[in-house]
Amino acid sequence: MHPRPSALRHHGLERLQPERPDVRIHTGFVVATQNPAEFHGTYPLPESQLDRFVLAEEMGPPTDSEALEVLARREHGDPIAELSAVIDIREVIELQEACLRVVVAPAIRSYIVALLRAIRARPDVLLPASMRSGVYLQRAAQAWALFEGRDFVLPDDIKLLSGP
Numbered sequence: 001m002h003p004r005p006s007a008l009r010h011h012g013l014e015r016l017q018p019e020r021p022d023v024r025i026h027t028g029f030v031v032a033t034q035n036p037a038e039f040h041g042t043y044p045l046p047e048s049q050l051d052r053f054v055l056a057e058e059m060g061p062p063t064d065s066e067a068l069e070v071l072a073r074r075e076h077g078d079p080i081a082e083l084s085a086v087i088d089i090r091e092v093i094e095l096q097e098a099c100l101r102v103v104v105a106p107a108i109r110s111y112i113v114a115l116l117r118a119i120r121a122r123p124d125v126l127l128p129a130s131m132r133s134g135v136y137l138q139r140a141a142q143a144w145a146l147f148e149g150r151d152f153v154l155p156d157d158i159k160l161l162s163g164p
Contacts, residue, residue, distance in 0.1 A: 029092070047127060054136040055161070095146070102142035103152040111158055112137055137161060 032053070035042045062070065073079045112134050119129040141157040148157075 050127070051130050051132055054140055099139065099142045099146050101151065102145045104138055104142065105152065108141070108153050108155065108158065109138070111155055115158065115162060 034056075037044065115137075116129045116131070116134045119125055137158065138153075140161045141153045144157050144161060145151070145153045
């Protein structure tokens, strides 16, 4: 199934070959980088877009040994060009479906709701936690539990993924 032509134009997407699965339709997975706000030409995202990012990882500058490794890898070419797929689309979809089978007990859902309520009540939080953030936290916890070899979510999964 392909999206409507208007949706294709809206997102700047091209119609894919019929024999190729449309990754964007099935996976809903995007990886993005963010430059520091101090960089010229960097503008804050609107709240409606920020709300769609599930996880963030701050890397900071590399250590000297990491910087040396980056330089060595790029001495004679681009290592990114040599990368090959480590998983195919069907495996991604299977993993996503397996995540949805991970059990979230009612007490865990209540814990997520209490966490959202506590975040919203803090006067120092400029952007309150949305319901979408709770759904994403639950999904991330399901994925983490699966990664850890479990078919159920623990409170510690929520603590780990919700940050400090």
